[in-house]
Amino acid sequence: MKHTIAVIVENKSGVLTRIAGLFSRRAFNIDSLSVGATDNPDYSRMTITVEGGEDVLEQVIKQLSKLINVIRVSELQPAESVERELAVIKVAADRENRSEIMQIVNIFRASIIDVSARSMIIEVTGDVEKVDAIVQLLRQFGIKEMARTGKVSMVRGARVIKV
Amino acid sequence: MPRSKMTGAQAVLECLKREGVDVVFGLPGGVLLPLYDAIYQSDIRHILVRHEQGAAHMADGYARATGKVGVCIATSGPGATNLVTGIATAYMDSVPMVAITGQVNTFLIGKDAFQEADITGITLPITKHSYLLRSARDIPRVFREAFYIASTGRPGPVLIDLPRDVTVEEIEFSWPELHLPGYNPSLKAHELQVKRAAKALMEAERPVIYAGGGIKFADAHQELVKLAKTLNAPVTTTLMGVGTYPEDDPLSLGMLGMHGTKYANLAIQESDLILAVGARFDDRVTGKIASFAPRARIIHIDVDPAEIGKNVRVDIPVVADAKNALSALLGQIQPKPRSAWNAKIEGWKKDFPLKYIPDMNVIKPQFVIEKLCELAPEAVITTEVGQNQMWAAQFFVHKDPRKFISSGGLGTMGYGFPAAIGAKMGCPDSEVIDIAGDGSFLMNCQELATAVVNDIPVKVAILNNGCLGMVRQWQELFFERRYSATILGRTSPDFVKLAEAFGALGLRASKPSEVEPVIRAALASDRPTIMDFIVSPVEKVSPMVPAGATLSEILELEWCEESHAAHVHGIVGIPGSMEECL
Ligand SMILES: Cc1ncc(C[n+]2csc(CCOP(=O)(O)OP(=O)(O)O)c2C)c(N)n1
Secondary structure (H helix, E strand, O other), X not given: OEEEEEEEEEOOOOXXXXXXXXXXXXXXXXXXXXXXXXXXXXXXXXXXXXXXXXXXXXXXXXXXXXXXOEEEEEEEOHHXXXXXXXXXXXXXXXXXXXXXXXXXXXXXXXXXXEEOOOEEEEEEEEOHHHHHHHHHHHHHHOEEEEEEOOOEEEEOOOOOOOX | OOOEEEEHHHHHHHHHHHOOOOEXXXXXXXXXXXHHHHHHOOOOEEEEOOOHHHHHHHHHHHHHHHOOOEEEEEOOOHHHHHOHHHHHHHHHOOOOEEEEEEEOOHHHOOOOOOOOOOHHHHOXXXXXXXXEOOOHHHXXXXXXXXXXXXXXXXXXXXXXXEEHHHHHOEEEEOOOOOOOOOOOOOOOOOHHHHHHHHHXXXXXXXXXXXXXXXXXXXXXXXXXXXXXXXXXXXXXXXXXXXXXXXXXXXXXXEEOOOOOOHHHHHHHHHOOEEEEEOOOOOHHHHOOHHHOOOOOEEEEEEOOHHHOOXXXXXXXXXXXXXXXXXXXXXXXXXXXXXXXXXXHHHHHHHHOOOOOOOOOOOEOHHHHHHHHHHXXXXXXXXXXXXXXXXXXXXXXXXXXXXXXXXOOOOOOOOOHHHHHHHHHHHOOOOOEEEEEEHHHHHHOOOXXXXXXXXXXXXXXXXXXXOEOHHHHHHHHHHOOOOOOOOEOHHHOOOHHHHHHHHOOEEEEEOOHHHHHHHHHHHHHOOOOEEEXXXXXXXXXXXXXXXXXXXXXXXXXXXXXXXXXXXXXXXXXXXXXXXXXXX
16 A cells, blocks of 8 residues: 655754654655655655555654654545656657657657757656656657656645645 | 853853753763863763763663753764663663764764764664754754753653864853744643543453553653552553552552563453553563453553554553543542452462572572562662563562663663662662672673762672573573573672772672671662672573463463472582583
């Protein structure tokens, strides 16, 4: 079972280490982790995907909440939230297959952000499944390099997760 | 607020004073020279230790005996790493402590400078929180936060890493307000949960209260006693909870778990409702978790929400400080009469008392503990780890929550003696006795110098069995008596001479008849004193739940191993005679 949690943390040095350290010490599995700024420069927001049952999720949330620099921890229910991930993918592309690749890019509403004689960089945004799907399709051309951000999530509607 | 200019080092001392610190335990080094210069000019008492591990355990013992935050200081690099075992010990047992470590100059951090160690990194998993200071301006805030975090909620050690240049930087001192948006220890019990718990307690036919160290930290033992007496509910304690319920009370079941009483373990297994307060269902307590208390509903009161549901399923969770939760419960329950359950438990207590085979010729370690209890019933007892620790828990009648001090979670050999020194600093009017093993005592015996030089008259009772007894016991029971690396025999020093070499008093008892005179002489002495009791080398801690077994599968060991014990009688009596017999 995969769970997505949003964690608001103080924007201080060492906070990421504390969170990573907690996960390794308590033998929790992180699937993905992304960190970035919030509208308040004192705080950052992490989106963490963890693997495990309800009991694991409960421990993850409680243990994270114990860290002094952690301000808030909330689970995001997939049905009630939107999630996005961004990937940049460098694929092998030449005159022969360039148009075929561009078709795939169009279908996924992805974009091409760099082109050279033998490669292209494609940028795609979407939920994790969408990113997985385009990666799968691009594999046939040869993926030379890929970087994914890990996902960020937000609850739909008026509800907010803030400090 | 009036402001004044001072150095970072002076600011540290000012913070300690404002936090009510009267004693610190430490040992200086290069980067700490400015701090120690400030200590020299301060009226806070500094106890110079002989190994930093001792400083951490002393701060810990001081904290456990007084309930105040203990403070230890070590220099950068090896000084700081020497604290690690002591910090981990305090962390596992939730002891309020502030550890101050020196660090290399901020501009050298990360350059592998001389005596640089990433101590905040090393101690990350064994501290409640930690700080690496970068500017002296942060000193007041960081110290204020550190003491607050260490001593509130579920207590624990907080480390402050103090680079050298930070201690010489000049600042205007001002005492800030606390601002910790991510730290709100939940102290007050939820009313509805208390109601549910009270209802369950009133309905239960076979309740057992299972009390842990949380009672001590919350000062909730009076509420605990009231609750047990109102409900006529028996009380068993964890090792950390020893003393929270008076063991001479008829409702006391003593300790539970691996070396708990048989009746406590049977009561748990037959119970229909367990009220756990400030305890964490450790594997040494529950035995095989799947068959732990199979018929019981579980109410769990703990100040740390993460403890609830961590090891066992809980029916009624109550997140609160133990004192608050128990007081709230007291308002919701009515007196219950004695029941068939009480009678059943009394029967078990009669049938399965803690026992050992007394001996006329060889000193039984349990006999030493009984004598200590008889002659110094009010003493603060600290322990080392191993058999000595279990016998100290079992055979001393504990009545006071702050008078049994032992490394439970980490099980740190070498803890008891420095902890005794710390406890004595906190409670100078109490007799403080470390119950030790010959193996453990040597791990921090250098602190004899600290005790002697600072005139801290703690007493040590070494149960000298010539072996790493607890491990030897397991080898006897589970490894066909292959005593691999557990026989110390002649290799231990003469503890009487060792005491004398440090300027302490050394006494020895080799026969049962000498036990009482030795204890009396030690208690009469106003010097640090070592009592070397030459005890039976083959005695085992009993009863025992083998690791991974269900609590009701508890074995009473002494009675099946009688012949083996008899075999060695007569050859014991002088230190180092064990090799022949084992
Ligand atoms: C620092 C440390 N090292 C090793 C152990 C493992 N251990 C647990 S009990 C024990 C034997 C202790 O021997 P001693 O102090 O003589 O006490 P006894 O069991 O004989 O009373 C050992 C080695 C430990 N708990 N702590």
